[in-house]
Amino acid sequence: MPSPLLVLALLLTICFSLAETLTLWRPTWGGRAAQSDSLLGVLLGDGRRLFANHFFVKADVYFHSGYYPSVFDAAAQPPTQHIAEDAGAARATDEPGHAAGAKEEDEDYLGPPKDWIDRFSRHFYPSRHTHLDQPGEAREILPWLRIAADLDPQRVETYTVAAFWLRSRLGKVDQAEQLLREGWRANPDSYEILFELGRVFLENRHDPARARNVWELALRKWQAQEGAKSKPNEFAREQIAGHLAVLEEREGHPERAIDYLEIVKRSSPNPAAVQKQIDDLKAAIHATRP
Amino acid sequence: MTNAVLRTDNLRVEYRARELGQPVKVAVKGLTFQVHAGEVFGFLGPNGAGKTTTMNVLLGFVRPAAGAAYLFEVDVRQPIARQRLGYLPELTYYYKFLNAEELLRFYGRTFGIPAAELERRIDAVLRVVDLEAARKRLIKTYSKGMQQRAGLAQALINNPDLLILDEPTSGLDPVGRMKVREIIHRLKGEGKTIFFSSHELGEVETVCDRVAVLNQGELQVEGRVADLAAQYQCNLEQIFLKVIGYPAAA
C-alpha cells in the first residue's frame, strides 16, 4: 500500500499537468467569452448586450423620473427615447398623425384609468410625464449609461448620448471627450462618435479646425460604410454635412458651405428650405465678388 | 355535582386512514372514567392502547368523534379549562433559543400571572427542579435530564391543581426517576391531583391511589390499587397482564 502522501503528491502532479494542458486548449473551444479580456465579457458572453440595452433604457427611465411604459404598454405603443432624441442620436418620430401638438398626449401611455384599482394605484408610482430639466439633474442618468457602455462597447449610441448630456447639461467637457475617445477606440469606424467629438471641439473647445477635421473624417467614414447600402443612414449624413456647412459659412468659406448644403439637400425633409440657403450663399458670394 | 377534577363521558376518538377506502381506526371507544381531587391516578395500558390519544383529547389537541371530556367541569375544548392545568409531555422539547428563565416567563404570561408574582414563582420552581445554576443558559445546551426538569418546571409554573404527566420518568436515570417520584409525592402532599401514564408499574404501585388500565381503546379495569390487588390476588403487573389478555406464565 503506497504512502498516502505519495498518492497525494501524484494526484497534485496530474492535476497541475492537466491544468497546464487545458489552459492552452481553452481559447479554441471556449468561444468569444474565453477570449474576452473583460470580466463582464467572460461572465456574460453575448448576453451582456441584452443587459446593455436594458441599462440604456434604464437611463431613459431615469430621464423621465420613473414615468415609463412597461413591456406590456410598450407592446401596444413603442416609447420614444427622449434622451436619444434630445442628444440628436435619433430622429423624432414622424409617423402619420404624430403631430407636434399631439406628442404629449400620445406619449401619455397610461391613458384614462381602466378601473378603480388602476385609478387608485396611480398614486403609488410616477404617473406624470416629466423630464430631468433642472440644472444638474441629468447626472442621474449617467451611471446607467456608463454601465451600458461597459457592457456593450460596440453600442455607439451610448457614447454619443452620454457625451451630449455630459458636455451640454452638466458642463463636464473633459469627461465627455474622454468617453468619446474611449468609444472611438472600441469603434474606430464610427461616424456618429466622430460627429459628436467634432461637436465637443467646436461647441465646447472652440476649435473649428479640429472640428472640421473630425467631421470630414466622419463624412468619409459614412461614405465608406453607408454609401453602398440600399437604405443608408441619411439622417447622420445630414447632420454631419449640415454642421460642416454652418462651420464653413462661419469661417468664411461659402463655396465649401454650398457643397455641404448640396449633400444635405439630398436627404432633407425640406429641400426647398435648403435650396434657399444655397441660393442665399450664392448671392452673398456674388455680392462680395462682382 | 361530583368533585371530579377530570372526567370523560363515553369518549370516542377516530382517526381516518391515509389510504382511500381504508376503514376508520378507532383509537378510543366509549371511555368513561373520573379522577377525583387530591388523588394520584395512574393511566396504564400497552403501547397503542389509546392512553396518549386520551391525553391529547384532554389537552385539546384532538377532537373526539363522540362523547365529551371535562377538566374542572369545563369542556376541554375551552382554553380556560387548562387554566389550572400543568402538562409534562413525554418528549420534552422546548424553544432552543430561550433559556429556562425566559421559557418559564413566557409560559407564565399565558396564565396571566402578574409580573412580580411570576418572578417569585420562577425562582421557586427552578429551585424545586434544581435548575437554578443553569437558568441563564440556552436550552439547546441542556442535557436530556435537564430538559426533562425544565419540562417539569414549566408544568409547575402556574401552581396547577391538576398535573397531567405523560411518562414522566421515561428516559431518566435512577437518580432522575427518584427525583420525579419525590416531586410527585410532594405535590400529592400539597393536595394536587396528578394524572399520569407510565410503563413503570412498580413505580405506579407505590405512588398511585387509583389506576385505570386501557387496552385497544377500551377501559379494562379501574379502581384503587389495594382493592385491585385484593380482588385479583396478585401484584399490579400481573393484574395488568391478565386484563390485557396476555397469556399467564407457566
Place this chain on the structure above:
Amino acid sequence: MRNAWAISQVVIKELYRRKDFYVLFVLTALLTLLMWSVNFFNDDKIARYLKEICLLLIWISALVIAIGTTARQIPAERENRTIFPLLAKPVSRSEFVVGKFLGCWLACGIALLVFYLFFAVISGAREQRWPWLSYFQAAWLQWQMLGVVVALVLLGSLVFTAPSSNATICFVSVMGILLLGRHLNTVALQLAEPSRSVIYAIYFAIPHLELFDVRDLLVHDWGLIPWTIWLLATLYGAAYTAFFLVAACVVFRRASLC
C-alpha cells in the same frame, strides 16, 4: 391578546438570536457601499442609482426575512413538538395564530426600521437632505405589504405540509403579484373571452401588493403621497391581512395536532 403578545415576543427573540437578519443586513450594506464607491464621471452627487439599488436590496431582504421566518414558524413548532406544551396552556388556537403573525410582522417591522435608517444615512450623505416623511410613508407601506405576505405565508404553512414548498409557492406568488399585478388588466384587455374574464377575475381577487411599492416615488423624489390615500392603502392592506389571518385561524382550529 395577552397570549398573542407573549407568543409574538418569543418570535421576535428568535429572529434576533438567529443569524438571518444580520447576514442580510450586512449583505445589503456591503453591496450598497460597493456601489457607493464606484466613480461615475467624477460626480459625487449622483444619488438616485444608489437609492434604487439600496431599496431593491431592502425589498429583497425584507421579503426573504418575512417569508423565511413565517414559513417555518408553525411547521417547526409541530416538528419540534414545542406546540404541545404551549397549547396545553390556556391559549386558544386563534391566539396562537395571531401571536405568530404579530411576532413575524413586528420582527419585519424592526428589520425594516434598521434597513431604512441605513438607507436614510446613505441617501442623505449624497443628497444632503432627509425627506423623513417620505421615508416614513415608504417604510410604513412596505410594512403593511409585509403584513399581507406574513398572513398569506402563515395560511400557507397550515395548508402545505413542507415549509420549503410553502415558502417557494408564496415567494413565487408574491413576486408575480409585485411584477405583474398592475398589468393584468392591460393583458386581459388584449385577450379574447373567456381568458379575458379569467384574468380580470384574478386581477380583482389578488391583493395588489405593488400598491405598496413606492420605491420609484422615493428614488425620483416625487414627494409625499396624499395622507388620505396613504390611509386608504393601509386599510386595504389591513383588510387582506385580516382575511388571510381569519382563514388561517379557521383552518388551524379544525386541524388535528396529532
